[in-house]
Amino acid sequence: MTASPTWGAQPLGDGLWRFAIWAPAARRVALLLDGREIAMEAAPGGSWQCRVPARAGMSYLFRIDGRDLPDPAARAQLGGVEGPSVTVDPGGFDWGAGWPGRPLEEAVILELHVGTFTPEGTFAAAAGRLPDLAALGITAVELMPVSQFAGRRGWGYDGVLIRAPHPAYGTPDEMRAFVAEAQRQGIMVLLDLVMNHFGPFGNFLPGYAPQFFTDRPTPWGDGIDFNRPEVQAFFREAALGWLREYRLDGFRFDAVHEIRDGQDQRFMRELAAAIHALDLGHPVHLICEDERNLPHLREAGFDAEWNDDWHNAMHVALTGETQGYYSRFARDPFGDLARALARGQVDEGQPHPEEARGAEAAHLPWTAFVNANQTHDQIGNRALGERLITLIGDAPARVLHAALLCMPFLPMLFMGEEEGSEAPFLFFCDPPDEAGRAAVRKGRGAELTRIGYDLAGMPDPTGVEAMEVSRPDPPRDPERAGAWRDLTRELLDLRARRIVPLLKSGKTGIGEVTRHGARAFAVRWPFETGEIRMLLSLGAPATGAAALAEPDFRLGDPMRDAFGLEVEITG
Structure with a gap:
């Protein structure tokens, strides 16, 4: 029996499952699998394990010094957190097409x-x-x-x-x-x-x-x-x-x-x-x-x-x-x-x-x-x-x-x-x-x-x-x-x-921020292939700011309105 700690109920193939729990303060631990008690073997360091035939969908508990408790690494429960736990075989789910992810x-x-x-x-x-x-x-x-x-x-x-x-x-x-x-x-x-x-x-x-x-x-x-x-x-x-x-x-x-x-x-x-x-x-x-x-x-x-x-x-x-x-x-x-x-x-x-x-x-x-x-x-x-x-x-x-x-x-x-x-x-x-x-x-x-x-x-x-x-x-x-x-x-x-x-091209420096009055900002964020410019008023117009040349998006008028935004993107 390995001394390496492992947790939970794990299918091993060919109908065999491993059940493991770390209970260093316990004197005796047994597995209750669909109501059947199976002794677990103690390993150095306080881990308890057993390998037994099982299948997905079976209820189980750990009997620890006479008290029946759920698996802290359970993949599912029959009801509340007090148990019993349920064996789950994740390999049975059909994912269909693959997924390449996104950057x-x-x-x-x-x-x-x-x-x-x-x-x-x-x-x-x-x-x-x-x-x-x-x-x-x-x-x-x-x-x-x-x-x-x-x-x-x-x-x-x-x-x-x-x-x-x-x-x-x-x-x-x-x-x-x-x-x-x-x-x-x-x-x-x-x-x-x-x-x-x-x-x-x-x-x-x-x-x-x-x-x-x-x-x-x-x-x-x-x-x-x-x-x-x-x-x-x-x-x-x-x-x-x-x-x-x-x-x-x-x-x-x-x-x-x-x-x-x-x-x-x-x-x-x-x-x-x-x-x-x-x-x-x-x-x-x-x-x-x-x-x-x-x-x-x-x-x-x-x-x-x-x-x-x-x-x-x-x-x-x-x-x-x-x-x-x-x-x-x-x-x-x-x-x-x-x-x-x-x-x-x-x-x-x-x-x-x-x-x-x-x-x-x-x-x-x-x-x-x-x-x-x-x-x-x-x-x-x-x-x-x-x-x-x-x-x-x-x-x-x-x-x-x-x-x-x-x-x-x-x-x-x-x-x-x-x-x-x-x-x-x-x-x-x-x-x-x-x-x-x-x-x-x-x-x-x-x-x-x-x-x-x-x-x-x-x-x-x-x-x-x-x-x-x-x-x-x-x-x-x-x-x-x-x-x-x-x-x-x-x-x-x-x-x-x-x-x-x-963003994919890479950042080339920190943002450049100019204050226009107490509550407005002009911001420039530089990148390898272009930049983002933003004029933003958050409670008062952008005093003395210059309008962006060709905004790609505008909401209100930041040079006139208490709340407004212009964004210009190049690249």
Whole structure:
């Protein structure tokens, strides 16, 4: 029996399967396969394994010191997170035609939550929306986490079974069918994967593998000991499994600054190398969220990082809100916007009254920055879940929408943004009992109050209403939504024809930004084969600016209107 740790139920061929779990605190472990108990053999280091005849669709549990528990690496569950797990053979799905993938420069990302993206909240229903997204020019969807969590509803960031698609969304094969349909439409599928913590409900690992965790918590739960090879194997096998078994085009890794291995994130760098070593027949794109603003992962195998600096500076400039993490951008938000337009990030290690943050990243390609005007985080972490358009109005939101899609950074929209949705997106979850619900209400209220939000009118985050009002489809005003879709389609057609070729030609320098009054900018981004010029007013006309010679797109008049934009593309 090998001492190398492996996890989960794996078909080996000829009807033989391997079942494995790391349970270093256990005295005895057995496999319950369709009700039959099979002894498992202990290997050095605390791993337990057995090889037995099995087939897809069989229920199983691990009996650990007399307690029957689900597989933490299960590919599917019969019901809730408490078990039983189900054997899944991913080789049985017919993918049909191959998929060559798409280069990162072509990415226009739509972040979506499967449970609220459609009225049905399933992979199958979401697949039905894909042709419309493709017709608009969306080339990638980023699924908020689908790893199974306790209850029926939730954002997905409290998953406890990392490899099992949440059953309320559909079966593993229904998720594969969603991916296959997206790729038939020319749309890449990225998965938001959470490896920095487990959810508070339904995580049984501490009982039989306390060594999985550290005594240093994350903001969302117990810290995970990424120094241990068994822990590294768990997450590495999960990530590689998602890619191999679901033909994904890549990941967005959540809050990698909380993946602490004490070795400058050696685990993440080695994971990127392992992913890029796979022969999947298409490119795999790796995006991370890292609040430290460091370029080191993007210099070591990662393609891009969520760039909250753009959003935060823009949000403060246009809304005047300075609570919580917005306070860092309160001194000079329009100056911060100018820096973000020129360099990508705002914070690059320069002195700051609060604390120096980040390191220089302007040497990276523009596609190393994923810019968004709003995400699930910034909308959902408000008491009433308001979108930006609700806070600033339709006309300013249209100009910001156009600017986002015409800048050289990778643009990301949040579901419904492509049609100007005003539907809120609230935080919601489904704890297993009243004690859990009370704890969530108390914690959520304290967090929002601490950063200055009034809780009046906030729906119960544990109730059904919070999820139901968060659905952007169907639009409340179909005619208005149609006009927004027309705008998105026009902008993305321009981006595909004129901007993407420039991105592929290569960046030749940082952006050149000229301020025209307090709230307007003229920007030039140079490339090997041409340039993008933008004149942008965000609250006051561009005083003394010269009109662009031959704009390829115009929305309002930035030299006369408080909110306006002109874009000229050469090359």
